[in-house]
Amino acid sequence: MPSFLHQRTLQTTLSDPYHPLSPPYSSNSQRQISIFSRTGLIVLFSLMLILGVFMPWTGMPQGIFSVTKPSLSKWRQYTLAQAVSFVAKNGTVIVCAVSQPYLPFLNNWLISIVRQKHQDKVLVIAEDYATLYKVNEKWPGHAVLVPPAPDSQTAHKFGSQGFFNFTSRRPRHLLHILELGYNVMYNDVDMVWLGDPFPYLLGKHDVYFTDDMAAVKPLNHSHDLPPPGKKGRTYICSCMIFLRPTDGAKLVMKKWIEELQAQPWSRAKKSNDQPAFNWALNKTAGQVDLYLLPQAAFATGGLYFKNQTWVQETNGKHVIIHNNYITGFEKKIKRFHDFGLWLVDDHSQESPLGKL
Numbered sequence: 001m002p003s004f005l006h007q008r009t010l011q012t013t014l015s016d017p018y019h020p021l022s023p024p025y026s027s028n029s030q031r032q033i034s035i036f037s038r039t040g041l042i043v044l045f046s047l048m049l050i051l052g053v054f055m056p057w058t059g060m061p062q063g064i065f066s067v068t069k070p071s072l073s074k075w076r077q078y079t080l081a082q083a084v085s086f087v088a089k090n091g092t093v094i095v096c097a098v099s100q101p102y103l104p105f106l107n108n109w110l111i112s113i114v115r116q117k118h119q120d121k122v123l124v125i126a127e128d129y130a131t132l133y134k135v136n137e138k139w140p141g142h143a144v145l146v147p148p149a150p151d152s153q154t155a156h157k158f159g160s161q162g163f164f165n166f167t168s169r170r171p172r173h174l175l176h177i178l179e180l181g182y183n184v185m186y187n188d189v190d191m192v193w194l195g196d197p198f199p200y201l202l203g204k205h206d207v208y209f210t211d212d213m214a215a216v217k218p219l220n221h222s223h224d225l226p227p228p229g230k231k232g233r234t235y236i237c238s239c240m241i242f243l244r245p246t247d248g249a250k251l252v253m254k255k256w257i258e259e260l261q262a263q264p265w266s267r268a269k270k271s272n273d274q275p276a277f278n279w280a281l282n283k284t285a286g287q288v289d290l291y292l293l294p295q296a297a298f299a300t301g302g303l304y305f306k307n308q309t310w311v312q313e314t315n316g317k318h319v320i321i322h323n324n325y326i327t328g329f330e331k332k333i334k335r336f337h338d339f340g341l342w343l344v345d346d347h348s349q350e351s352p353l354g355k356l
Contacts, residue, residue: 072133072136072137075132075133075136075143075144075145076129076132076145078136078141078144078145079144080125080144080146080173080176080177080180081176081180082144083123083141083142083143083144084123084177084180084182085180086141087120087121087122087123087141087142088121088182089120089121091181091182091183092121092182092183092184092185093121093122093123093177093182093183093184093185094113094118094121094122094123094184094185094187095122095123095124095125095173095174095177095184095185095186095187096109096122096123096124096125096186096187096188096189097124097125097127097169097170097173098124098125098126098127098131098189099126099127099128099131100128100130100131100134101329102189103131103134103353103356104333104344104356105189105190105332106124106135106189106353107344107348107351107353107356108189108192108336108341108342108343108344109187109189109190109191109192109193110122110351110352110353111343111344111347111348111350111351112191112192112193112194112343113193114350114351114352115193115350116193116195116196118196118198119352122142123142123143123144124142124143124144125143125144125145125146125173126143126144126145126149127145127149127169128145128149129145129149131143131145132144132145134353134356135353138352138353138354138356139352139353142352146169146172146173146176168260168273170186170238170273171253171256171257171260171273171277172253172257174186174241174243174253175250175253175254175257178243178245178246178249178250178253179245179250180245181245182245183242183243183244183245184242184243185197185240185241185242185243186239186240186241186242186243187239187240187320188239188240188322188324190239190322190323190324190332191239191240191320191321191322191323192320192321192323192336192341192343193319193320194318194319194320194321195297195318195319195320196319197242197297197298197319197320200293200294200297200298200319201242202291203291204244204289205244205289205290205291206243206244206246206248206249206252206288206289206290207241207242207243207244207248207249207252207281207288207289207290207291208241208242208243208291208293209236209237209240209241209242209281209290209291209292209293210236210237210240210292210293210295210298210300210322211226211234211235211236211237211292211295211300212235212236212237212274212300212302212324213226213229213235213300213302214300214302214303214306214307214325216295216303216307216310217295219294219296219314221292221294221295222292223291223292223293223294224290224292225281225282225285225290225292226292228282231275233275233278233279233282234278234281234282235278236274236277236278236281236292237274237300237322237324238273238274238277238278239322239324240293240298240320240322246289248284248287248288248289249288251284251287251288252280252281252284252288253280255279255280255283255284256273256276256277256280258280259275259276259277259279259280260273260276262276263275263276263279294317296314296317296318297317297318297319297320298319298320298322299314299318299320299321299322300322300324300325301321301322301323301324301325301326301335302324302325304318304321304322305323305325305326305335305339306325321341323335323336323341
């Protein structure tokens with residue numbers, strides 16, 4: 001673990017900058033110069049002139065008159081292995097991947113996790129240096145950047161090449177964490193926790209996931225991988241996954257990476273990472289122990305936000321809500337607002353990041 005995670009910021013007091021200009025006191029010394037006397041004002045003006053010539057104000061170190069913040073550049077050397085070791089609790093880490101435009105969503109998601117007392121095991125995989133520095137400035141050690149950082153720092157539209165580049169890095173991060181020997185839960189940050197998901201991770205399965213279909217399932221539905229849909233594959237969501245560090249889970253991640261390489265983004269296809277994840281699940285299903293999480297607890301946005309009858313019938317069973325089935329930064333925020341799930345405005349003090 002890097003030593004800087006345990007170092008305290010050292011603050012230094014400043015000695016009197018005018019002391020060298022003051023004559024040493026003695027009983028025989030002449031009367032001391034008052035700063036308000038003509039001589040004192042001349043001396044003060046001369047000092048300011050000297051500083052202005054040799055130490056231009058625009059280039060002066062801030063530390064001359066105030067204590068500087070610790071350098072944030074050290075976080076460039078912070079590795080995924082170091083970060084996971086620092087945040088993991090009981091061999092488990094909760095991971096998200098975030099670029100700067102989505103910091104408000106990160107904060108909203110974090111507030112909901114704090115309420116379930118699982119925030120200490122959260123690791124933010126920053127997709128730009130601005131996010132890396134901002135999170136570690138507020139919450140040291142809880143963000144890491146895995147080079148190379150994607151070029152763009154804008155909020156990418158679903159289906160764009162930027163969105164594909166952003167999400168296609170995900171299985172490599174997760175595989176690395178598995179190879180380090182940790183359980184890992186991945187969440188997109190357009191989610192809100194209403195309950196604790198960990199009691200639902202029953203048994204010792206390799207991969208846990210949620211169905212992205214909005215069709216209502218019976219409360220006692222099967223936990224097997226659903227049958228393929230019209231496109232010959234399932235419609236499992238790649239935004240909420242729990243993995244144990246088993247050979248089966250690693251196989252799925254490797255296959256996901258292969259599928260992404262075989263189905264790159266193009267203007268014609270405009271693919272994203274989710275079809276590749278489903279093909280990986282479908283092609284490894286006979287070799288891997290898979291577990292479909294209960295729909296009532298892990299609802300897709302197409303169900304929770306659009307079927308209020310179902311919401312009322314399953315009241316008290318909801319655990320993680322995903323704000324999907326809608327595109328657009330502002331539209332997602334408005335929907336969260338409308339359903340009382342946008343927590344940032346009134347509860348930012350609950351987040352480890354505070355008000356951003």
